Structures are given as structure tokens and as C-alpha cells.
Amino acid sequence: MAEIGSIATKVRSKNAGPFWLTIDIFCGSAEAYARISGGLTTARVAACFGCPSQTVKRFDIPDLQVVKLSIPRPAIQGTVADRDMHGAAWGPLVAEIEID
Amino acid sequence: MTRILIPSGALGLGYDADALAAGIAMRPDLIAIDGGSTDSGPSYLGRGVSKYSRAATKAEWRGLIEARARAGVPLVIGTAGTCGADSAVDWLVDLTREILAETGLTASIAVLKSSQPAQRVADALARGDVTPLPNAPEISAEVLASCTNIVALAGAEQIARALETGAEIVIAGRTTDTAIIAALPLMRGEHAGAAWHGAKIGECGALCATNPQSGVIVIDVDKTGFTVTPLAEGSACSPQTVSAHMLYENSDPFILYEPGGHLDVTGARYTALDARRVRVEGSVWVPSDRYTVKLEGARITGYQTILIATLRDRRYVENVRDWCADIEVRHAAKVRDRMGLEPGAYRLELRLMGVDATLGPLEQRRSDPVEIGILAIVTAASQAQAGEIGKLLNPYLLHHPLTREEEQPTFAFPFSPAEIDRGAAYEFCLNHVMRLDDPMSAFALEVING
Numbered sequence: 001m002a003e004i005g006s007i008a009t010k011v012r013s014k015n016a017g018p019f020w021l022t023i024d025i026f027c028g029s030a031e032a033y034a035r036i037s038g039g040l041t042t043a044r045v046a047a048c049f050g051c052p053s054q055t056v057k058r059f060d061i062p063d064l065q066v067v068k069l070s071i072p073r074p075a076i077q078g079t080v081a082d083r084d085m086h087g088a089a090w091g092p093l094v095a096e097i098e099i100d
Numbered sequence: 101m102t103r104i105l106i107p108s109g110a111l112g113l114g115y116d117a118d119a120l121a122a123g124i125a126m127r128p129d130l131i132a133i134d135g136g137s138t139d140s141g142p143s144y145l146g147r148g149v150s151k152y153s154r155a156a157t158k159a160e161w162r163g164l165i166e167a168r169a170r171a172g173v174p175l176v177i178g179t180a181g182t183c184g185a186d187s188a189v190d191w192l193v194d195l196t197r198e199i200l201a202e203t204g205l206t207a208s209i210a211v212l213k214s215s216q217p218a219q220r221v222a223d224a225l226a227r228g229d230v231t232p233l234p235n236a237p238e239i240s241a242e243v244l245a246s247c248t249n250i251v252a253l254a255g256a257e258q259i260a261r262a263l264e265t266g267a268e269i270v271i272a273g274r275t276t277d278t279a280i281i282a283a284l285p286l287m288r289g290e291h292a293g294a295a296w297h298g299a300k301i302g303e304c305g306a307l308c309a310t311n312p313q314s315g316v317i318v319i320d321v322d323k324t325g326f327t328v329t330p331l332a333e334g335s336a337c338s339p340q341t342v343s344a345h346m347l348y349e350n351s352d353p354f355i356l357y358e359p360g361g362h363l364d365v366t367g368a369r370y371t372a373l374d375a376r377r378v379r380v381e382g383s384v385w386v387p388s389d390r391y392t393v394k395l396e397g398a399r400i401t402g403y404q405t406i407l408i409a410t411l412r413d414r415r416y417v418e419n420v421r422d423w424c425a426d427i428e429v430r431h432a433a434k435v436r437d438r439m440g441l442e443p444g445a446y447r448l449e450l451r452l453m454g455v456d457a458t459l460g461p462l463e464q465r466r467s468d469p470v471e472i473g474i475l476a477i478v479t480a481a482s483q484a485q486a487g488e489i490g491k492l493l494n495p496y497l498l499h500h501p502l503t504r505e506e507e508q509p510t511f512a513f514p515f516s517p518a519e520i521d522r523g524a525a526y527e528f529c530l531n532h533v534m535r536l537d538d539p540m541s542a543f544a545l546e547v548i549n550g
Binding site: 014015016017018019020022024026048049050057059061063064066068070072073074076077078079080083084085086089090093096 | 139140142143233235236237340344347348349350351352354401402447449451457458459460461462464477525527528
């Protein structure tokens with residue numbers, strides 16, 4: 001078992017407009033890509049964010065060795081409940097997921 | 101071929117003057133720069149103001165106006181003043197007049213305005229011409245009327261109308277990030293997929309290159325594709341850096357919706373021309389049968405007062421959740437007793453900095469912090485009320501004991517007064533598109549001489 005963040009080169013989260021959050025996992029090698037793309041389930045990511053799996057948009061992009069996940073923002077950007085205006089601090093939730 | 105020079109990802113972030121000069125020497129057909137984004141939150145649109153300092157904006161805009169005069173080509177800014185509301189456009193027009201007066205330069209200025217009267221959008225909503233995008237909040241005529249600003253995002257069509265006036269400077273309100281770059285290549289009949297894809301790659305300046313801080317970039321669009329060239333010393337683009345830029349702040353890295361259609365880059369091919377430049381072909385523009393523009397709106401959600409206290413006593417750090425829960429109960433009773441306000445009439449949140457202030461209930465890690473910052477956020481119907489609720493909280497944050505028996509503790513306040521009035525808090529309340537019969541019907545274009 002290892003954390004995604006220790007397998008990938010970089011895990012980045014960012015707003016994709018005020019209503020969506022997008023997480024890019026830059027795997028950095030074909031092996032890391034195969035391990036993460038195959039080992040990280042969408043359900044696992046959805047559970048981290050407390051949202052239904054079917055609301056997660058997922059893109060596995062072998063050419064870039066990137067797994068990209070877009071999620072409806074846990075709180076809409078800038079609302080009273082929002083804790084992270086730029087959506088850039090949610091990456092660790094994914095980086096700390098352990099996979100085989 | 102149409103050559104667009106992009107000095108940086110946003111006016112106010114700075115650009116490399118030597119790289120800009122190198123770009124001007126390449127004889128571009130147009131200089132395009134973005135002035136804003138929603139990324140810093142709803143307050144800027146809500147208030148209709150710029151995020152960046154007036155001094156930084158003026159210095160950088162002056163450099164671009166002077167570069168434009170040397171090059172003799174149009175200079176276009178989209179989403180002026182961060183939010184692109186009419187007041188922010190007016191602010192940049194005033195700055196432009198000042199700069200022209202100070203430099204002795206003259207220019208004709210096309211001003212494109214994007215603000216929407218709430219009634220126009222409410223009428224469109226009633227006609228069924230306003231459609232929600234995924235994860236959009238519910239809206240109604242009342243919600244629209246409560247917005248302090250509503251803008252529509254102009255596309256290439258409206259920028260083209262502004263350029264057709266022959267203006268030397270175009271100051272546009274809210275536009276899509278890409279429209280200011282794509283408009284001229286599209287007007288000249290270049291490859292539409294390449295125009296939009298090149299615009300998307302270029303819109304953040306050199307963020308698509310290896311040295312993203314350097315800013316300046318050139319996009320050449322022709323009949324079959326586009327070429328991207330970064331200009332700062334030591335900066336390079338590779339097929340990897342360019343294609344990876346489609347991931348950035350995009351929920352879908354292959355499809356980009358614009359007024360009048362969408363870009364599909366699924367079949368795009370990225371080729372290194374040399375160690376610095378990348379050629380892209382195979383992107384497709386798919387026109388839609390309905391012409392729609394995206395709407396953004398912001399409204400006041402309440403007024404806020406915040407307080408900050410820090411706990412360093414180990415027993416309080418270890419029992420912070422019990423301490424907060426007890427404070428919340430006692431404070432709510434005090435507010436009811438002194439102000440006659442029920443808990444549902446305002447909101448108090450105690451965020452634990454050092455514990456889970458960033459992720460809240462989603463946080464999965466537990467640690468043993470040395471100290472904890474308490475960020476108390478009061479949101480109420482008026483600033484006066486928020487301030488009063490904050491003042492009633494003050495003694496608890498300062499002195500509240502974990503048990504009745506112990507001597508009264510005192511915690512650390514970094515400021516006097518401890519209450520900090522934040523003013524109005526805003527929220528985005530539109531994620532919708534509005535159908536237009538005529539692309540100009542929701543936008544105003546005026547040419548002035550400065």
C-alpha cells in the first residue's frame with residue numbers, strides 16, 4: 001500500500017469556475033499511471049468528498065499520464081460555508097488515499 | 101496567418117518587459133490580455149471592483165498602451181477590472197484617459213459593456229431562455245433582483261464588433277477568457293478549432309510553458325492549426341506542457357463551451373517544432389444551433405464580523421471541541437436574551453485553525469497541535485447586528501472555562517478590538533446560460549476618443 005501522493009509526481013486541486021472543483025493527478029511515469037489509473041476507484045474519491053460517485057467526472061489520459069477528477073464543489077466558492085476560495089487545498093485528500 | 105501577442109495571464113500580475121519587446125518585434129496583429137476571473141471569489145463581482153491595485157494596473161496598462169502605439173495594432177482587454185461589471189470597465193476607462201493624458205498619446209477606444217439589468221434576465225427566464233448548467237443554484241426573479249451585479253460573458257462575436265469599429269484600444273467587460281484571443285483569427289477566416297484552442301492555450305500567458313512566471317507568449321493561428329511560442333529568456337513549450345494546459349481550471353480537458361458552440365480537442369495533435377515552439381492541429385469547433393451566453397451574478401448573503409483567538413494551554417487544546425460546543429450554547433442563549441435573536445436568524449461558526457479549518461468535516465487526519473487558532477465567523481442580516489453578536493462572543497473567547505471549578509482562564513487575542521467587521525459577504529448565484537437572438541442584444545458598444 002502507498003499513498004497516491006507518494007506514487008504521483010504532483011496532485012493539484014483548483015476551482016473550475018465557482019461551482020466545480022478539479023483535481024489533476026500527474027503520475028509522471030507509465031508505471032505510476034497504470035498503478036493509479038487502475039488502483040484508484042472513483043467511488044473512493046467520491047467518498048473523500050462526501051458526494052455521489054455519479055457526480056464525479058473522470059478522465060484517464062494515458063498520453064499525459066494524468067488522472068483527472070472533477071467534482072461539484074463541496075461548498076460553492078465564496079459562500080459562507082466555503083473554506084477555500086481558490087479550491088487549491090483539497091488536493092491532499094486525494095494525495096493521502098492509499099492504494100495497492 | 102494571424103499573430104496574437106499575450107503579455108501575461110492577467111493585467112495586474114506583471115509581465116516581462118524584455119519579452120514584451122521581443123513580442124512586439126515579431127509584429128503581432130493584436131495584443132490581447134485578460135483582466136479578470138471569478139477565481140478570487142464573489143466579492144469583486146458583487147461590488148463591481150478590481151482585485152488588483154490601481155497602481156499596479158496603471159503601470160502595466162501604461163506599458164501595454166505604449167507598446168501598442170509602437171506596434172500600431174489593436175490592444176484588447178477582456179473582463180476589465182477583475183469582474184467585468186460596468187463599474188469596473190468605467191474604472192479602467194478612467195485609468196486609460198489618465199495614461200493617455202500623461203503620455204501625450206491618443207487612441208480611439210471601443211468600450212464593450214456586459215452588465216445585465218436584472219429585469220432583462222428575469223424576462224429571459226420567464227420566456228424559457230435561461231438554462232441552468234451542471235450544479236447551478238435555483239434561481240427566480242427575486243434572486244435576480246437581489247443581485248448587486250449580473251454580467252454576461254461576451255464571446256468572439258462581440259469582440260469582433262468592437263474591433264470592426266477600427267478602435268485602437270478595446271476595453272471589454274466580462275468576456276470569456278478565450279474570446280479576446282480568438283476573435284481576430286476568426287474574423288480573418290483562420291481555422292476555427294485552432295483559433296479557439298490556441299486562445300485557450302494562450303489565455304493564461306506562459307502558464308503553458310516551462311517557465312510560467314515569465315508571462316509573454318505568442319499564438320500564431322493559420323488555416324490548419326496554431327503555433328505557440330513563449331518569449332521570455334529560457335522559457336520553452338513542449339507538447340507535454342501545452343497539452344497539459346487543457347487540464348488547468350477546466351472540469352473537462354477536451355471540451356470547452358463558448359458562446360455559439362464548443363471546442364473539441366479530443367483529436368488534437370501536438371508536435372514540437374523545435375526546442376521552444378509547439379504546433380497543434382486537429383482541434384475541432386462545433387457550432388451550436390442556439391446562441392447562448394453564460395451569466396454570472398453575485399448578491400449579498402449577509403454581513404460579517406470575525407474574531408480570532410488562540411489557545412496555547414494544553415488542556416484547552418486537547419478539549420477544544422467541548423469548549424467550543426459549550427461556548428456555542430451559552431452564546432446563543434446570550435444573543436437570544438440580550439438581542440431577541442433566535443439562532444436561525446444569524447450564523448456563528450468557530451473554525452479550528454490547526455485542526456480542520458481548511459477541510460472541515462472532510463478532514464481525515466488527526467494531529468496533536470501545540471496551539472489552536474479559533475476563527476469565529478459571525479454572519480448576520482446587518483453589519484450592526486453582526487458586530488453586536490461578535491461583542492457578545494468576545495467574553496467567551498477570552499475567558500470561558502472548561503469547568504465551573506477552575507480559576508477563570510484568559511486566552512490570547514491578537515487584536516484590540518477583537519471584533520473585525522468584514523462588511524458585506526457575497527455569493528455567486530448564477531451558473532446559467534441565456535439564449536440570444538442577436539449576439540449584441542445583451543451588450544453595449546460605444547467608441548470614445550481618448
